Structure formats: structure tokens, C-alpha cells
Amino acid sequence: xxxxxxxxxxxxxxxxxxxxxxxxxxxxxxxxxxxxxxxxxxxxxxxxxxxxxxxxxxxxxxxxxxxxxxxxxxxxxxxxxxxxxxxxxxxxxxxxxxxxxxxxxxxxxxxxxxxxxxxxxxxxxxxxxxxxxxxxxxxxxxxxxxxxxxxxxxxxxxxxxxxxxxxxxxxxxxxxxxxxxxxxxxxxxxxxxxxxxxxxxxxxxxxxxxxxxxxxxxxxxxxxxxxxxxxxxxxxxxxxxxxxxxxxxxxxxxxxxxxxxxxxxxxxxxxxxxxxxxxxxxxxxxxxxxxxxxxxxxxxxxxxxxxxxxxxxxxxxxxxxxxxxxxxxxxxxxxxxxxxxxxxxxxxxxxxxxxxxxxxxxxxx
Amino acid sequence: xxxxxxxxxxxxxxxxxxxxxxxxxxxxxxxxxxxxxxxxxxxxxxxxxxxxxxxxxxxxxxxxxxxxxxxxxxxxxxxxxxxxxxxxxxxxxxxxxxxxxxxxxxxxxxxxxxxxxxxxxxxxxxxxxxxxxxxxxxxxxxxxxxxxxxxxxxxxxxxxxxxxxxxxxxxxxxxxxxxxxxxxxxxxxxxxxxxxxxxxxxxxxxxxxxxxxxxxxxxxxxxxxxxxxxxxxxxxxxxxxxxx
Ligand SMILES: Nc1ncnc2c1ncn2[C@@H]1O[C@H](COP(=O)(O)OP(=O)(O)OP(=O)(O)O)[C@@H](O)[C@H]1O
Ligand SMILES: [Mg+2]
Numbered sequence: 001x002x003x004x005x006x007x008x009x010x011x012x013x014x015x016x017x018x019x020x021x022x023x024x025x026x027x028x029x030x031x032x033x034x035x036x037x038x039x040x041x042x043x044x045x046x047x048x049x050x051x052x053x054x055x056x057x058x059x060x061x062x063x064x065x066x067x068x069x070x071x072x073x074x075x076x077x078x079x080x081x082x083x084x085x086x087x088x089x090x091x092x093x094x095x096x097x098x099x100x101x102x103x104x105x106x107x108x109x110x111x112x113x114x115x116x117x118x119x120x121x122x123x124x125x126x127x128x129x130x131x132x133x134x135x136x137x138x139x140x141x142x143x144x145x146x147x148x149x150x151x152x153x154x155x156x157x158x159x160x161x162x163x164x165x166x167x168x169x170x171x172x173x174x175x176x177x178x179x180x181x182x183x184x185x186x187x188x189x190x191x192x193x194x195x196x197x198x199x200x201x202x203x204x205x206x207x208x209x210x211x212x213x214x215x216x217x218x219x220x221x222x223x224x225x226x227x228x229x230x231x232x233x234x235x236x237x238x239x240x241x242x243x244x245x246x247x248x249x250x251x252x253x254x255x256x257x258x259x260x261x262x263x264x265x266x267x268x269x270x271x272x273x274x275x276x277x278x279x280x281x282x283x284x285x286x287x288x289x290x291x292x293x294x295x296x297x298x299x300x301x302x303x304x305x306x307x308x309x310x311x312x313x314x315x316x317x318x319x320x321x322x323x324x325x326x327x328x329x330x331x332x333x334x335x336x337x338x339x340x341x342x343x344x345x346x347x348x349x350x351x352x353x354x355x356x357x358x359x360x361x362x363x364x365x
Numbered sequence: 366x367x368x369x370x371x372x373x374x375x376x377x378x379x380x381x382x383x384x385x386x387x388x389x390x391x392x393x394x395x396x397x398x399x400x401x402x403x404x405x406x407x408x409x410x411x412x413x414x415x416x417x418x419x420x421x422x423x424x425x426x427x428x429x430x431x432x433x434x435x436x437x438x439x440x441x442x443x444x445x446x447x448x449x450x451x452x453x454x455x456x457x458x459x460x461x462x463x464x465x466x467x468x469x470x471x472x473x474x475x476x477x478x479x480x481x482x483x484x485x486x487x488x489x490x491x492x493x494x495x496x497x498x499x500x501x502x503x504x505x506x507x508x509x510x511x512x513x514x515x516x517x518x519x520x521x522x523x524x525x526x527x528x529x530x531x532x533x534x535x536x537x538x539x540x541x542x543x544x545x546x547x548x549x550x551x552x553x554x555x556x557x558x559x560x561x562x563x564x565x566x567x568x569x570x571x572x573x574x575x576x577x578x579x580x581x582x583x584x585x586x587x588x589x590x591x592x593x594x595x596x597x598x599x600x601x602x603x604x605x606x607x608x609x
């Protein structure tokens with residue numbers, strides 16, 4: 001590892017470089033995707049949107065160390081909000097005749113729909129943030145699952161606003177590969193910046209050792225609530241992008257299978273690092289797309305393999321199992337991209353303090 | 366008004382075992398109070414009570430005259446109370462530097478100030494050269510010193526140390542004590558230290574509080590405590606692994 005005496009260089013090496021190392025390859029994938037077939041373009045765009053969701057999910061899970069099984073509820077809220085805001089007034093008269101007028105009479109473009117979807121999801125997150133974050137561990141994970149079930153039931157039955165189990169359709173399909181990449185990059189930058197803020201650092205400390213964190217004055221629920229709201233914003237943004245990509249969806253589009261897929265992405269990459277979230281999303285998206293293509297049957301040299309429905313689900317589950325067993329910290333080992341160089345700190349302490357530390361460990365009596 | 370941290374009539378029961386039985390303890394500004402007693406005497410339990418980690422079944426606590434009975438650890442920390450744990454508890458995945466920085470951030474200090482505190486405390490405890498290493502890569506002695514640096518980053522009014530020198534070599538233990546004294550030179554901090562090594566207790570402490578089976582059996586100067594019959598029998602009677 002090289003050392004540097006310049007704080008600016010050190011800052012670039014530690015804080016800017018890892019971000020560049022994540023976003024530039026992603027940009028390359030986007031460019032490459034743009035040259036491919038329509039199907040391939042859609043696959044890459046889908047990956048970029050999942051990037052927004054998974055990195056948003058990571059903001060809470062990675063920093064707190066607590067899993068949530070209900071984050072997709074933010075995605076649902078983001079998706080429906082974006083749909084309701086980007087449908088034209090005429091479309092809404094036909095599709096949703098009983099819509100309250102404050103929704104029926106408004107119309108937003110792509111970015112407005114995306115951002116407002118995110119904001120509404122964040123507001124919902126803010127409402128439940130404090131009670132939810134009084135819980136810890138598995139209680140929190142399951143409480144979030146209950147939230148997901150509840151949101152799903154509401155969306156399925158609130159026909160006047162969501163069209164219930166019948167499809168919401170006609171949403172302008174404005175999410176492109178380029179815009180999805182831009183939003184993915186913004187999400188990655190935000191997650192990276194957040195984990196170096198005071199709140200982010202305190203949360204990661206509490207993740208490592210709760211009692212020690214409380215002993216230094218950290219209010220764990222409050223810090224977690226902040227990350228929870230930010231996380232809700234970005235997962236909501238992902239939902240809003242999906243709505244404007246698919247054009248049509250219903251109350252089951254973002255539910256259990258989406259939950260499992262995004263958890264797989266985070267866990268397989270390594271849930272305690274942003275690099276893990278990014279790498280996991282790319283890896284699982286590629287795997288998923290590959291397996292899906294093989295589901296329709298494929299040729300292995302001279303061997304013809306017939307249609308294998310369910311191959312992608314099984315492949316994903318198997319992959320997650322392998323990672324959990326053999327590499328529990330994920331493909332990245334939950335580490336970030338290493339710094340380019342370190343700030344050279346004074347190797348010898350000032351003269352009036354202690355001599356260099358002895359390193360021998362003696363057994364505790 | 367000089368600061369004080371007082372607990373009165375503290376009772377803690379663990380399923381019928383009286384871990385603490387009517388204990389009064391008082392910490393004063395600038396003073397080092399030694400807390401000694403055989404294994405299982407209730408020393409750690411008392412530190413847990415004082416730092417808000419252990420609920421008291423009876424009793425009250427006052428910090429600078431304000432009633433702080435039943436306060437949670439993080440509120441007490443923000444009121445100027447710092448502690449270390451028996452067997453170090455570090456933020457293992459964070460760097461040595463971040464461990465100390467978080468100590469200051471926890472009590473609401475600004476970023477710049479937190480970094481400045483970390484710089485100076487790491488040199489005080491001889492860890493400056495390892496600042497960028499992960500905390501769990503430190504040798505045991507380094508981990509113990511890091512925990513103290515983190516506690517000092519709170520700029521506490523009262524500091525509770527649970528066997529900070531346990532498992533250290535004599536040299537390391539001396540270094541640690543001189544670092545604590547160094548810090549105390551320009552601070553009004555009151556310190557409570559649990560320690561089995563009588564040599565350390567005698568040289569460091571202004572007063573010594575002796576517990577046995579959850580009861581206070583003596584409070585006095587080191588010389589008074591050493592001369593006390595009851596203290597001697599308590600130690601000899603239990604015959605644990607005392608260094609005294
Ligand atoms: N959480 C707990 N549940 C039940 N009993 C406990 C608990 N913590 C401590 N005890 C008991 O309370 C008594 C006092 O324990 P404590 O850890 O305070 O002793 P100590 O003086 O710190 O001992 P040591 O010198 O071994 O650290 C012991 O009998 C111990 O077994
Ligand atoms: Mg103890």
C-alpha cells in the first residue's frame with residue numbers, strides 16, 4: 001500500500017476512488033448493453049433498476065446489520081405513486097373513474113413521477129420508522145414482513161386508486177437504459193456518502209457491537225430510523241422506475257419473489273458493504289437472465305436440453321445456499337474496494353507519550 | 366460546584382443471588398476510586414448499574430445532583446459517563462481511528478473535533494501508527510488501550526474501567542496506568558477502576574472500595590484497606606486467583 005502525506009490525495013484515494021471503481025464498470029455495462037439486442041437492453045435496464053432497489057435496501061440493512069423482509073413495500077408505494085402521477089388526466093378518467101380529484105387532476109413527467117414516488121415511499125418510511133426501529137434483530141425483520149403483507153392487501157383491495165388485482169396499465173414507459181444508469185449511479189453515490197456521515201459511522205459501530213455503542217452515547221433506534229427513511233426513499237425510487245419501465249403491473253408484481261430476489265442480490269454480494277450490494281446485483285442479474293434464457297431449452301454442444309421451467313428460481317436458491325455455506329460474507333467478503341493509498345500517519349508517536357506498543361498477548365487470568 | 370456521581374442503597378438480584386446488597390458508592394471529581402473484591406463479588410455488576418446497563422431492584426443514582434436512576438446507557442454517556450468492558454468490546458470491523466472517532470461522535474461532537482480527539486488520544490495511548498488498521502487486527506494489549514482511548518474520546522466526567530489491565534504484561538499494564546494518569550493531569554475526570562493487581566491499586570487510587578458477596582466491607586485509603594482484617598479474610602477465605 002502506498003502512502004501519501006497529502007490529505008486531499010488521501011481523501012481521493014479513500015473516498016472517491018472506490019466510488020469510481022464501482023460506477024465506471026457499471027457505465028461500461030450500460031454502454032455495452034446499449035449496443036445489444038432489445039432483449040439484452042431490457043435485461044441491462046432491469047439490472048440498473050434493481051441496482052437502485054438493492055443499494056437502497058443496503059442503506060438500511062448494510063449499515064444496521066439488521067435484515068428487513070419488507071422493504072419491497074416501499075417499492076410498491078413508489079411504483080403506484082409514479083403510475084398515478086404519470087398517467088394522463090384522460091387515461092385516469094377511463095382507468096380510475098373514482099380517483100380522488102387531487103390525484104385525478106395532476107400529471108407529471110418521468111423525473112417528477114420518479115422523485116415523487118420516492119418521496120411518498122420515504123414519507124411512509126418516516127411514519128413507521130420510529131416504532132419499527134425500537135425493535136431489533138429478527139423481530140424487526142418479521143415486523144417489516146408484516147408491513148409488506150399489509151401494504152399488499154391494501155393495494156389489492158383499494159380498487160378506486162390501484163385497480164386492485166387487475167392491472168394498472170398505460171403508464172408511460174419512459175425509463176430508459178441511460179436514465180436507469182443515472183439513477184443507479186446517484187443511488188450508489190448517496191449510499192456511499194451516507195455511510196461516511198456521522199450517522200452512518202455510528203450505525204456501523206452499533207452493528208459491530210451494540211453494548212459498546214450504547215456506552216458511547218449512541219441512540220441506536222434514532223440513527224437507524226434516519227437510515228430507514230433514506231432507504232425507503234431509494235427503494236421507492238426503484239419502484240417508480242420499474243412502474244415507468246413496465247407500463248403495466250398489478251399488486252403481485254412487486255411482492256414475495258421480488259423480496260427474495262433482492263435479498264439474494266444483497267446476500268450473495270455481501271450485505272455489509274456497498275461493493276457487495278453492487279457486485280451482487282450485477283452477478284445475480286446476469287445469472288437470472290442467463291438461466292431464464294435456458295429455461296426455454298438450450299443446446300449443450302451436441303446435447304439438446306428441453307424446456308426447464310423454474311430453472312432460474314432453483315439456480316438462484318442454489319447459488320444463495322452455496323454462498324451462505326461457503327462464503328457467508330458474500331462474494332466481496334463484505335469489504336469495500338481498497339483505498340488507493342493511505343494517509344501516512346506519524347509512525348513514531350510524539351516524544352512525550354508512550355513507547356511503541358508491546359504486542360505479546362498474555363492469557364486473561 | 367464540584368461534580369459527583371453517587372449511588373445509594375443499590376440492590377441487584379439475579380434469581381435470588383444478591384449480586385449487590387445495599388451498596389453505597391460515591392465518585393468524586395479528580396479522584397481515583399479502586400473497586401476490589403474476590404471473583405463474583407459484584408464489581409462488574411456495580412459498573413453495569415452505574416452505566417445504565419443493569420436495572421437496579423432498589424436504590425437511586427445521582428449525577429451532579431440530578432436524579433439519573435433508571436437512565437439508559439446512552440443518556441448517561443451523554444451526561445458525561447464513559448466505561449470500558451471486562452474483556453474488550455471494540456467495533457471490530459471499523460478502523461482503529463474510527464473506533465475512537467465514534468466515541469466522540471456518539472455524544473454529539475462535531476466531525477472535525479471528533480477527528481482531532483482521535484488523533485491526540487491515539488498518540489496518548491501509543492496507537493497512532495496503527496490508526497488505519499482494522500481494530501481487530503490489533504494485538505490484545507493494543508485492543509485494551511484502544512478501548513480506553515475510545516472511552517476518553519467522550520471527554521467523560523466519570524470514567525469506569527473494568528479490569529483494564531487484565532491479561533496485560535507488567536510493562537503494558539504500567540504503560541496503561543501512566544496513560545490514564547497522563548490524561549487525568551489536565552482533566553477533572555473522576556475514575557473508578559476495577560483491578561485485581563494490588564500494586565496498581567495501591568499506586569493509583571485515592572480511595573478503595575471493597576466488595577464481598579455483594580456487600581461493601583470497607584471503604585478507605587489504600588493504606589487503611591491493606592491494614593483491614595475483614596478485607597484480608599475476605600481474600601484469603603475465597604482463595605481465588607488473586608494477584609495480591
Ligand atoms: N446476568 C447475570 N445473570 C445472573 N447472574 C449474574 C449475572 N451477572 C452476574 N451474575 C452473578 O452475580 C455475581 C456478581 O458477578 P460480577 O460479574 O458482578 O462479579 P465480579 O466481581 O465482576 O467478578 P469477576 O472478578 O470475576 O469479574 C456472580 O455471582 C455472578 O455469577
Ligand atoms: Mg467482573
